[in-house]
Amino acid sequence: MADEDPLAVVLMSGGLDSCTTAALAHQEHRLAACHLQYGQRAEARELEAFHAVCDFYGVGPRLVSRLPTLEQIGGSSLTDRAIPVREGPPEPGVVPTSYVPFRNTHILAAGVSWAETLGATSVWCGAVWDDSSGYPDCREVFFEAFRNVVKHGTRPETTIEVVTPLVHLTKREIAEISHRLGAPVHLTWSCYHDEPVACGRCESCVLRLKGFEEAGLADPVAYKTAST
DSSP: OOTTSOEEEEEOOSSHHHHHHHHHHHTTSEEEEEEEESSOTTHHHHHHHHHHHHHHHTOOOEEEEEOHHHHHHOOSTTTOTTSOOOBSSOOTTOOOTTOOTTHHHHHHHHHHHHHHHHTOSEEEEOOOOTTSOOOGGGSHHHHHHHHHHHHHHSOTTOOOEEEOTTTTOOHHHHHHHHHHHTOOGGGOOOOSSOSSSBOSOBHHHHHHHHHHHHHTOOOOSOBSOOOO
16 A cells, blocks of 8 residues: 555454455555454454454554453353353344453544544444344444434544444355455464364354355365354
8 A cells, every 4th residue: 555545444353254344345445453352252362363464455554452441340141251152153132241341432432532543534343233242332323323423522533434334245145255355364263262273163163154155155264063
């Protein structure tokens, strides 16, 4: 990217969706990357993946920060080891135990704050609604409301666009886009567990594997076992 290209803050967990979002943003923007830790089970592995994807795209500014409030609140199988991680595909109409209460609001707020400080023109988020676990803070109506918050909660001269390019895509389409753009999905981590090899059975692994299978593509990440 050229120095005159606009700067975008990409919210990156280190998973398939955020990597694909970074690949899309990288086409026309210089990138800054924001990674939030909130006591999730795969915290260390996600951070490793985050830096690996950033290195691939030559990302300079990187913000790695903690959200201790979410860790202390708990209420999710990702942050509370006493709550088992659900396996298998999503259950229609059921918000799974992996939902971290109001998480995206915290993450987006951090990204927008940093974007305003950096002078970035956009914040990119890889949230998916149409083919996902059904987290309420991944819905289009939520992002529209948050865009209004950004408009009224930043300096008058500040214009920051909240971009959600994947929100209405299927996992198959996301896998296809990542393949077309040459995104480094082999460096990503989507599993809810922090283990040497992805489990292949948690909801996140199942959704990811389903997407690659439907796209007719091989997922380059290794799995203990696959259940689609």
